[in-house]
Amino acid sequence: MSKAETDANKLGKQAELQPDTKLTIGGRNPHAHHGYVNTPVYHASTLLYRTAEDFVGRRGQYFYGRRGTPTSEALSKAIAEIEGPACAGVALLPSGLSAISTGLLAVLRAGDHVLVTDNCYGPTRKLCDSVLARYGVTTTYFDPQIGGGIASLFQPNTRAVFTEAPGSLSFEMQDIPAIAEAAHKRDALVLMDNTWATPLYFRALEKGVDLSIQSGTKYIGGHSDLMLGTISCSAAAWPRVRDTGFSLGLCVGPDDMNLGLRGLRTMGVRLARHHQSGLTVARWLEERPEVLRVLHPALPSHPGHAIWKRDFTGACGLFAMVLKPVPEKAVFAFLNALTLYGMGASWGGYESLAIPFDLKDYRSATKWAPGGPSIRLHIGLEDVRDLIADLERGFAALAATQ
Ligand SMILES: *Cc1c(COP(=O)(O)O)cnc(C)c1O
Numbered sequence: 001m002s003k004a005e006t007d008a009n010k011l012g013k014q015a016e017l018q019p020d021t022k023l024t025i026g027g028r029n030p031h032a033h034h035g036y037v038n039t040p041v042y043h044a045s046t047l048l049y050r051t052a053e054d055f056v057g058r059r060g061q062y063f064y065g066r067r068g069t070p071t072s073e074a075l076s077k078a079i080a081e082i083e084g085p086a087c088a089g090v091a092l093l094p095s096g097l098s099a100i101s102t103g104l105l106a107v108l109r110a111g112d113h114v115l116v117t118d119n120c121y122g123p124t125r126k127l128c129d130s131v132l133a134r135y136g137v138t139t140t141y142f143d144p145q146i147g148g149g150i151a152s153l154f155q156p157n158t159r160a161v162f163t164e165a166p167g168s169l170s171f172e173m174q175d176i177p178a179i180a181e182a183a184h185k186r187d188a189l190v191l192m193d194n195t196w197a198t199p200l201y202f203r204a205l206e207k208g209v210d211l212s213i214q215s216g217t218k219y220i221g222g223h224s225d226l227m228l229g230t231i232s233c234s235a236a237a238w239p240r241v242r243d244t245g246f247s248l249g250l251c252v253g254p255d256d257m258n259l260g261l262r263g264l265r266t267m268g269v270r271l272a273r274h275h276q277s278g279l280t281v282a283r284w285l286e287e288r289p290e291v292l293r294v295l296h297p298a299l300p301s302h303p304g305h306a307i308w309k310r311d312f313t314g315a316c317g318l319f320a321m322v323l324k325p326v327p328e329k330a331v332f333a334f335l336n337a338l339t340l341y342g343m344g345a346s347w348g349g350y351e352s353l354a355i356p357f358d359l360k361d362y363r364s365a366t367k368w369a370p371g372g373p374s375i376r377l378h379i380g381l382e383d384v385r386d387l388i389a390d391l392e393r394g395f396a397a398l399a400a401t402q
Contacts, residue, residue, distance in 0.1 A: 024263055039071055087209045088237075092257065113143050119170050166196055172303070173307040204232070205233075211234075216230050221260060290395055294322075350380050357371065
């Protein structure tokens with residue numbers, strides 16, 4: 001056995017390796033597959049046993065396509081690797097939203113209460129207010145900037161706290177370690193939507209999170225051609241998450257898992273570029289006369305910057321800006337003049353995006369009053385000089401409407 005192969009077989013005990021190294025070797029075992037670098041894509045439902053004894057005893061590593069294959073195992077292991085030793089297991093789900101719903105269903109039961117951050121991804125709120133409410137779970141939304149003050153919101157039946165930092169569209173940070181400390185004192189589990197930072201830039205499980213959720217659709221996929229969700233679990237959460245995912249019958253198609261594995265290999269270099277270009281554009285926008293504020297936690301002007309700096313090691317390409325008040329038609333002229341920024345939901349692909357948004361109907365614990373029209377930007381892998389020139393064209397079109 002070669003040195004590289006021995007090391008690959010010992011994944012999980014390699015906390016000393018750097019994240020980019022783990023990304024390239026995680027979940028692979030070439031010599032278990034004739035030496036081919038990548039784990040094959042197993043298209044599988046039925047798994048056959050040699051004898052009746054083996055079947056009745058369910059002897060073997062695998063059991064049935066839905067319950068796992070070498071392909072799903074490779075992806076789970078690779079993600080567990082980058083999460084680090086605090087990760088007891090990774091569940092794979094068919095979308096980010098199904099990872100959120102599975103995570104919440106795994107830790108809650110009828111009669112429970114859950115605390116959810118007011119700046120959560122919109123469909124997370126909808127899930128709490130509809131399906132969870134129907135099954136007898138009550139939700140209280142909290143101010144994302146509450147920190148340890150969350151202790152006062154616990155009720156005797158509070159079983160979980162759902163966090164997301166920075167939050168969807170508005171980018172407020174949260175003090176995850178302080179929230180986790182308060183939650184664990186009350187025996188509540190902590191869920192976090194960690195899609196923005198990924199485990200490469202925020203080690204959620206090491207900061208007290210029990211269920212770290214990613215929409216793999218975003219940076220794991222990285223090419224706008226995949227729907228995928230993942231839940232990385234602490235030892236306390238893993239058995240429940242695994243069993244709930246199995247009971248709900250959720251599994252990911254083999255080709256999609258392969259896209260996840262392929263995307264993961266380059267996620268480190270892609271994120272580094274998203275980080276760098278995103279900050280370059282954010283700083284440029286901060287200097288523009290048309291811009292009131294840039295909502296990017298890596299900027300010193302951001303109210304959550306100190307927390308970002310303390311807990312995070314990088315930023316992705318997603319942030320927002322608030323324009324000085326202009327009529328809607330000026331905002332639309334800006335967006336319509338852009339040629340390199342697509343307009344569409346989702347993000348995390350190689351391409352840049354720009355969309356207008358308003359959160360006033362998505363808040364209950366806090367008020368969304370940014371002071372002007374808001375635009376979310378995803379900075380892709382294009383040359384940042386071209387991206388800035390395109391925004392200049394947008395601002396010229398905006399000015400032309402005035
Ligand atoms: C996109 C997104 C999701 C949902 O992911 P899907 O894979 O689209 O279901 C969840 N959380 C955040 C923060 C997202 O941006």
